[in-house]
Amino acid sequence: MSTTLPTPFRLTAVDGPDQPEPTPALEHLYRGFEQELLVPLWTEIGDLMPLHPRSRAVPHLWRWERLVELAARAGDLVPVGRGGERRAIALANPTLAGRPFATPTLWAAIQYLMPGEDAPEHRHTQHAFRFVVEGEGVWTVVGGDPVPMRRGDFLPQAGWNWHAHHNATDAPMAWIDGLDIPLQHLTEAQFFEFGREEISDAERIEPERSRSERLWGHPGLRPLAASAGSRGTPLLAYRWEHTDRALTDQLRLEQEGFGGTVEAGHAAVRFTNPADGSDVLPTIRAEFHRVVRGAETTPVRETGSSVYQVFDGSGTVTVGDQRWSVTRGDLFVVPSWEPFSARSEAGRTDSDAGHLDLFRFSDAPVFEALGLDRTQKDSR
């Protein structure tokens, strides 16, 4: 049992339009409430039952350049090993009390692995993924299956799978980790186990593709021998070549007059579990959006929160009343019910195509599972 001590708290009778008259009798009553650990609804209702979600988090942007710089310094100063487990540095939303929570439910961190380094094996109920905005040469060993990581790849890993990381190259590598750590912290669901100290020699040999891709990476084809399996996708890598091709196909279909895009100039895919078409992870949705040069997406509000990373191109993104110019690697958060839109614009790091490519992850599956999802399109 926790040994946390009770927090003394004090109820204050205030003079307000919907509040009872602050008389001595009321003060006496409030002292009784405090003594019995009770809090009335009428003093809290505005905070707890607002007319629409008002997030404790705020929109915020982190520059990739600064993240990589600090991560590289951590590479020199902070060893990776048992106990600390990972050289991961998390985004801390400005208004979430210094906790490493990008949003109230989502964790986003830059992870950094030095040449030849290993991050030790463990497993946890938290659902996780990796997304690679630049570099290659690391692979993650998931349940004994080495999964190479390269620019543009999305690598999900459902909770309770053993995993370790291995950098086989002579260069450091950085990528982002997304997890549902805050959600599982808030709901108090999490379990953790330490695994092997070292991965095997066989697991150190770079594979062409992971075994999961060889079984599950063929479009519309299910291996007959596959067991139903646990929750979360059995496919451990979604390669950039497929994502890029799918987005290109959507935009060409639009050009040919057939639709296929979300709206004009805005292509998007969701990463899904090939076994059942559901989200890759029970608590995390992952998507890739492409906005063509000059296009702007319709502002949308949704219950639940998102983290975006700019994968390529540059442009302007608007979250609530914040607006930022963004470029490759930049990360930003969209709190619950804040309207979001993105505009693709010319910038210095653009690829030839000049599209704005955005990777996104969110807690949408939680809201859908509980029937709490709502969406509203704002007029621009």
Add this chain to the structure above:
Amino acid sequence: MSTTLPTPFRLTAVDGPDQPEPTPALEHLYRGFEQELLVPLWTEIGDLMPLHPRSRAVPHLWRWERLVELAARAGDLVPVGRGGERRAIALANPTLAGRPFATPTLWAAIQYLMPGEDAPEHRHTQHAFRFVVEGEGVWTVVGGDPVPMRRGDFLPQAGWNWHAHHNATDAPMAWIDGLDIPLQHLTEAQFFEFGREEISDAERIEPERSRSERLWGHPGLRPLAASAGSRGTPLLAYRWEHTDRALTDQLRLEQEGFGGTVEAGHAAVRFTNPADGSDVLPTIRAEFHRVVRGAETTPVRETGSSVYQVFDGSGTVTVGDQRWSVTRGDLFVVPSWEPFSARSEAGRTDSDAGHLDLFRFSDAPVFEALGLDRTQKDSR
């Protein structure tokens, strides 16, 4: 957008077995983290990724006697009306920072309505129920359907249904409210709307049964005209006579040698949605447990938290390392992964049968929907 200001925070390099050496260079790095709103995993992992859930909440007991006394005083001092909406006084777990949260996800309150009083109509996405441990004479008008409330009745009401309360008698009435307010606060999903100021005259006439019971309260029978409807049960009242009879039947079946109980001397039912057999509310499970005189339930740990109210009888309940003698009306909480067991013993308020009757509600549907449910039976 929220106008909350950023929380300044400070990372401290500590000397620990799994921590990097606290050098000036590390301190400089940590200042860089602070400036960029970053927090490393290695200083937080013990809190965020424990080996098993360690709740921020603690086991705690509230005595019904004291709750009713304070609620009655609030009845004299605090009017019910638009703005404050309800004369509800919530259990505040000692270690949850003075917030009106019985557990990290559950709200439990005593509500009190004076003779002739109305609580005004509103609706919200939060899922709610009422449970009546004593008294009668109030009815809740849900979507225009007056639902009488009497001792032993369980009255669920899924989110976004209009509802008001009306006390038609010349005596005050108290009952408990259960909601998922903390969960929706944490995930930031909630919407709220004000309804009519007054219920209609027709809604003030006491019905024998609610319309919902006349449509949906027949065992195994679905009205053909019923639309699929939204999430949450269409049945607005689960009457004590049915609950009591079901528990009595289980114990008799056990006596006849046929099983039917959870374990020897322990009968239990779950309140379910007759349309699909699911939990009555998407985020809240409700159950009723009966422990026969002298029996004790096996200690069980579960992810997720529960609130119990003693409906009848007396006994001893053990939650983690806390043990209390309980009697009618007493409320207590079981935080995530704390073992719970109950023993029925003779006491002063017992009914003839002498069973310990416990009403329970929990956040289990959330954990099951997200695949985060785990259960473990401890040896006694």
Add this chain to the structure above:
Amino acid sequence: MSTTLPTPFRLTAVDGPDQPEPTPALEHLYRGFEQELLVPLWTEIGDLMPLHPRSRAVPHLWRWERLVELAARAGDLVPVGRGGERRAIALANPTLAGRPFATPTLWAAIQYLMPGEDAPEHRHTQHAFRFVVEGEGVWTVVGGDPVPMRRGDFLPQAGWNWHAHHNATDAPMAWIDGLDIPLQHLTEAQFFEFGREEISDAERIEPERSRSERLWGHPGLRPLAASAGSRGTPLLAYRWEHTDRALTDQLRLEQEGFGGTVEAGHAAVRFTNPADGSDVLPTIRAEFHRVVRGAETTPVRETGSSVYQVFDGSGTVTVGDQRWSVTRGDLFVVPSWEPFSARSEAGRTDSDAGHLDLFRFSDAPVFEALGLDRTQKDSR
């Protein structure tokens, strides 16, 4: 393997608007088809791919009076025992080739048990139910649970449950059996096993209620100890008092101006599995309809077929271009896509209320599971 011999068949070249010219070359081709066991689409398409379902079955009515008379004679002449298993006499749709199929998918039979007789225990994958239009005193022992049968009771029993019948009285009793025998015959899914020769003495003692009702017969309450179980309802008896009350409630709600009925003067309930709200049996839907004196239901066409039995009252039913005056016990079939309506009228066997009460079962769950369900309301 079946030893059935090949059926010789002959293709005839016909002169028709959509047929190839019947030349000697075509005749030669058709002989080639025959030799290789081939049949062209173009000669069969009108039968196999009609514009809408045209049933091989026809609407037909069987008079209860005649069924009971013949069943009683069978009671004298045909013993019940191992091998023949049941004294059941099935409705054979006039155009289904003398097979005991009420419709292409449904079996409906009168079963008759003499005083003191037992029908031996067996089990089969075919899903079954009993419905009692008159009499009492028999109980069915399902998996060791004696289930009394009385007028108005609906008694479903999912496939692969052991069951036997026992007539404890000194009077014969008749009831109807409904099964999916034709469907399982057509799809070739069926298994069968013989059980005990005799039921036990304990199973011969009349219970007040079956154990299944004591566990599952409480509205909206699920026994916590119940395992998920197999497909099909765990509740083995749906008693007339509940069905009657539910229909009465619907009609009163309609009178009070609140809806609840299917249409004016037409109340109806579906018998459902309390564990999940699904149909009582995976392949059979069962409903009860009440049409008030003078009311007439809207003609409806549905894919799939139904069998109706008049439970009480009298009236006129219209199926396709057939129209019959019906009274208590009469059985009739509605083939796929034939419009059906019922009108309640005064008759000689009516109860005081004068409603037309109709029990109905159909293969609707099959059509819904396969996405083949369609409904169309005709103008009267």
Add this chain to the structure above:
Amino acid sequence: MSTTLPTPFRLTAVDGPDQPEPTPALEHLYRGFEQELLVPLWTEIGDLMPLHPRSRAVPHLWRWERLVELAARAGDLVPVGRGGERRAIALANPTLAGRPFATPTLWAAIQYLMPGEDAPEHRHTQHAFRFVVEGEGVWTVVGGDPVPMRRGDFLPQAGWNWHAHHNATDAPMAWIDGLDIPLQHLTEAQFFEFGREEISDAERIEPERSRSERLWGHPGLRPLAASAGSRGTPLLAYRWEHTDRALTDQLRLEQEGFGGTVEAGHAAVRFTNPADGSDVLPTIRAEFHRVVRGAETTPVRETGSSVYQVFDGSGTVTVGDQRWSVTRGDLFVVPSWEPFSARSEAGRTDSDAGHLDLFRFSDAPVFEALGLDRTQKDSR
């Protein structure tokens, strides 16, 4: 309504171990049954309720060589056009009364299209697919989307989609069609509508890939803009290159010691709906099996029936007590509960690899949807 006349039938009292004594009284009773259109269970139970499925169909083999020869002759003699709709010639199981049913639930036909020919547009509730064992140059226009067909491709098309065929080459092309015509005929669910007489000029231009593939053919990626859609896969072509690669991957994984195959030397994939992982069609499962040279599959019995076509290689297949040497294009059926196994052996038409490649389709989704699926592995 059907104008089919009642079938007179005659019940014969027989002398048998489980039959009532054939007395004049019994004969009189049977005449009464006939008059009232009744059939007793006791004379039919052996046929209707066997101990396990005994199919009315028999194992049978059709040689591709003969099918193509006859289809080519039909190409000369039978025009394709409105009314006959398709030049499709169906397998007629020897014991299914000359009806064009490969099994009691499945239709399998060779379809043949002459150079430049079009098959007119229509739609029907029957679910369909095409599989190409040789040739190319035809495309099917499904809902306006031209879908090229080439050797090895599997092309499903859910019910109620408009479709036409177009042969753009100067050579005839043959392929097989699979449908659930018998099932929908037996259950009487089918609807049919005629479409346009001609496809548009735009639909006559050969696409590289169908639009459906551009939207849905990327592994694990769902187009965000896609609506939930109706039942059945939105992906209209499963290309040979993917199928072949998936099977090759499985066999290599097995060689590397990791499993992935069904059993030693036996790789297999199921074609699935990428939107939800279910079977491509609500009533039809499609699979591809590869048996390596020298390997033999374990005999398996299943409820439900299958049709196989040899895609490549040669070998021996055993169905019940039938055994055939098979080679490219040969088709055979496996009736319900008949054990099936395949052995790969050297033959004259083999590709270099020498595997036996088998395409299979079955009615398994029907059995699973209704809970009637059973499987049993026999010892070889």
